[in-house]
Amino acid sequence: MDKATAEKLRQKAKRIRTGIIEALGLGKPGHLGGSMSAADMVAVLYYYKMNVDPKNPKKPDRDRFIMSKGHSVLGQYAALADLGYYPWEELSRTKTLGGLLQGHPEISTPGIEANTGSLGQGLSLGVGMCLAARRDGAAWRVFVVTGDAELGEGQIWEAATAAANYKLDNLRVLVDANGISAMGRVADRYNVGDADGIAAKFAAFGWNAKVVDGHDVEEIGDALDAADRVKGKPSAIVGRTVKGKGVSFAENTHAYHNKDMSEETRAKALAEING
Amino acid sequence: MSKSSQRNAYGEELLAICRENNDVVVLDADLCGGTQAIQVEKGKPESFYEMGIGEQNMISVAAGLALAGKIPVANSFAVFVGGRSFEQIRQSVCLPELNVKVVGASCGLSDFADGATHQAFEDVAIMRVLPHMTIFSPADAREARKAIRTAVGRRGPCYIRINRNELPDVTAPDTPLEIGKPSLMADGGDVAICASGHMVALSLAARDILAGQGVRARVLNFATIKPLDPAAVRAALGPCPRILTVEEHSVIGGLGAAVLEALADHPLPLRRHGIRDTYGESAEKYERILAKHGLTAERIAEEALAK
Numbered sequence: 001m002d003k004a005t006a007e008k009l010r011q012k013a014k015r016i017r018t019g020i021i022e023a024l025g026l027g028k029p030g031h032l033g034g035s036m037s038a039a040d041m042v043a044v045l046y047y048y049k050m051n052v053d054p055k056n057p058k059k060p061d062r063d064r065f066i067m068s069k070g071h072s073v074l075g076q077y078a079a080l081a082d083l084g085y086y087p088w089e090e091l092s093r094t095k096t097l098g099g100l101l102q103g104h105p106e107i108s109t110p111g112i113e114a115n116t117g118s119l120g121q122g123l124s125l126g127v128g129m130c131l132a133a134r135r136d137g138a139a140w141r142v143f144v145v146t147g148d149a150e151l152g153e154g155q156i157w158e159a160a161t162a163a164a165n166y167k168l169d170n171l172r173v174l175v176d177a178n179g180i181s182a183m184g185r186v187a188d189r190y191n192v193g194d195a196d197g198i199a200a201k202f203a204a205f206g207w208n209a210k211v212v213d214g215h216d217v218e219e220i221g222d223a224l225d226a227a228d229r230v231k232g233k234p235s236a237i238v239g240r241t242v243k244g245k246g247v248s249f250a251e252n253t254h255a256y257h258n259k260d261m262s263e264e265t266r267a268k269a270l271a272e273i274n275g
Numbered sequence: 276m277s278k279s280s281q282r283n284a285y286g287e288e289l290l291a292i293c294r295e296n297n298d299v300v301v302l303d304a305d306l307c308g309g310t311q312a313i314q315v316e317k318g319k320p321e322s323f324y325e326m327g328i329g330e331q332n333m334i335s336v337a338a339g340l341a342l343a344g345k346i347p348v349a350n351s352f353a354v355f356v357g358g359r360s361f362e363q364i365r366q367s368v369c370l371p372e373l374n375v376k377v378v379g380a381s382c383g384l385s386d387f388a389d390g391a392t393h394q395a396f397e398d399v400a401i402m403r404v405l406p407h408m409t410i411f412s413p414a415d416a417r418e419a420r421k422a423i424r425t426a427v428g429r430r431g432p433c434y435i436r437i438n439r440n441e442l443p444d445v446t447a448p449d450t451p452l453e454i455g456k457p458s459l460m461a462d463g464g465d466v467a468i469c470a471s472g473h474m475v476a477l478s479l480a481a482r483d484i485l486a487g488q489g490v491r492a493r494v495l496n497f498a499t500i501k502p503l504d505p506a507a508v509r510a511a512l513g514p515c516p517r518i519l520t521v522e523e524h525s526v527i528g529g530l531g532a533a534v535l536e537a538l539a540d541h542p543l544p545l546r547r548h549g550i551r552d553t554y555g556e557s558a559e560k561y562e563r564i565l566a567k568h569g570l571t572a573e574r575i576a577e578e579a580l581a582k
């Protein structure tokens with residue numbers, strides 16, 4: 001990846017983080033932590049890797065993005081707004097009655113490819129899409145973002161088995177390994193493994209697996225490029241991340257997993273993101 | 276009327292039960308803040324098991340604990356613990372009639388912000404169809420305490436629905452919680468309003484509206500939805516010639532259906548009011564989304580009179 005592209009992606013990640021704060025609004029609970037930790041991966045996917053067209057959201061050869069950890073959709077909402085799938089102003093109406101942007105993603109929203117929110121199902125949806133693409137002889141790929149605590153769901157490993165069985169080299173999973181669940185530290189509460197452990201699990205399931213710095217847009221991009229060259233296997237890119245990344249008081253804690261913002265915390269967050 | 280958090284009361288009572296009985300163990304799937312099982316984790320950590328985000332495994336592990344003599348209480352949001360783990364509850368718990376208590380938090384519309392994926396309107400229907408299951412749907416904080424105590428004291432599978440929000444305190448210390456029988460919350464002979472959970476409070480408010488129109492409504496609280504004793508239900512209706520059921524659940528398969536089935540041999544005009552075969556959505560306030568589905572005192576009063 002060249003320097004100019006990397007710089008552009010870093011700016012887009014800031015835009016996404018700003019959009020997350022917009023979507024959180026004031027006085028309503030919202031998922032800051034997991035949205036922020038995934039923001040750089042979302043930026044690389046939408047502004048570098050994926051073949052998508054906001055003017056033609058349903059174009060048949062587009063790549064598909066599935067936010068399996070649906071609660072982290074706020075960053076995806078921001079990217080979609082920035083790309084022009086709907087006006088940026090929609091973000092502030094997130095989670096209001098009759099609003100376009102629901103608490104968890106729904107395919108009625110332009111740019112959203114799958115309903116998620118119940119954890120552990122997105123990778124299976126991706127397997128289904130990849131099987132369909134192969135049947136159609138189509139070249140599009142599927143990118144699924146999961147959490148790390150989400151990997152506690154058995155269905156994830158059923159999907160991992162299916163993807164390897166069917167040699168789905170059109171499937172990528174990006175794991176947001178921030179080490180924190182809804183209730184605390186993954187390592188202390190219910191250990192699904194750290195980034196290396198998670199990568200080892202995927203490798204043992206027959207996947208191409210790689211650990212990256214999940215906030216380094218170049219590393220993420222390079223790993224995604226490398227995955228395109230892997231044949232006969234799905235790829236897992238495990239991003240070592242910080243929950244709440246970019247907002248100091250929300251970093252590395254579950255306190256902002258799902259919490260409302262005040263005037264004060266909002267101002268501080270925006271200043272830090274864009275400072 | 277004063278309000279109290281139903282889930283906090285549930286968590287407090289669960290901790291008290293765990294302190295009294297070392298065989299009671301509590302499991303949760305990364306939502307113990309939402310379910311309030313966190314009170315056990317904090318107050319008696321040796322009785323608490325974090326099971327991570329894996330509800331199906333949690334239920335079958337609970338069944339294993341029960342097979343080895345423990346009384347497990349497995350917690351998550353209603354939508355996940357009843358829905359995701361349905362077949363584990365069927366095969367591992369209900370078929371062998373094991374002593375497992377399943378608690379579904381954030382029931383109905385009470386998780387108003389998170390939207391459709393987190394709002395459970397089907398849990399009573401799917402738990403009700405399972406043989407051996409007992410279903411509790413407490414009306415307020417105090418009744419949630421009674422529900423978990425009664426469930427733990429009763430051998431066999433139980434399911435308890437818990438609301439996420441503060442609810443009006445409508446029951447008294449001596450309001451009976453008898454499995455299979457509704458309790459009389461307010462007398463009246465013109466129409467019987469059968470409700471459970473938060474809808475009991477709204478139905479009592481609807482009764483006041485109706486009183487202003489000269490209609491005397493009787494309000495019955497169904498703290499248990501299964502089993503239902505048909506004779507007890509009939510007796511509780513008193514002289515009322517018509518019935519309205521009200522639930523924060525689909526009208527398919529929930530309280531309304533249970534009452535209808537209980538009265539099938541002696542039918543009376545019955546209207547069901549609840550969520551009409553649809554999914555939820557996000558809202559900024561609990562009251563707004565309740566109103567969208569007609570779950571307000573005003574609307575219940577109208578339904579009570581509708582022909």
Ligand SMILES: Cc1ncc(C[n+]2csc(CCOP(=O)(O)OP(=O)(O)O)c2C)c(N)n1
Pocket residue numbers: 033034035037069071072117118119120146147148149150151176178180181182183243257304305306328355359
């Ligand atoms: C099946 C299911 N169980 C529980 C939840 C509630 N829940 C939402 S987010 C979350 C924690 C997710 O942790 P992780 O996967 O690590 O995501 P992140 O830290 O990136 O937010 C939980 C338990 C859910 N949405 N779905």
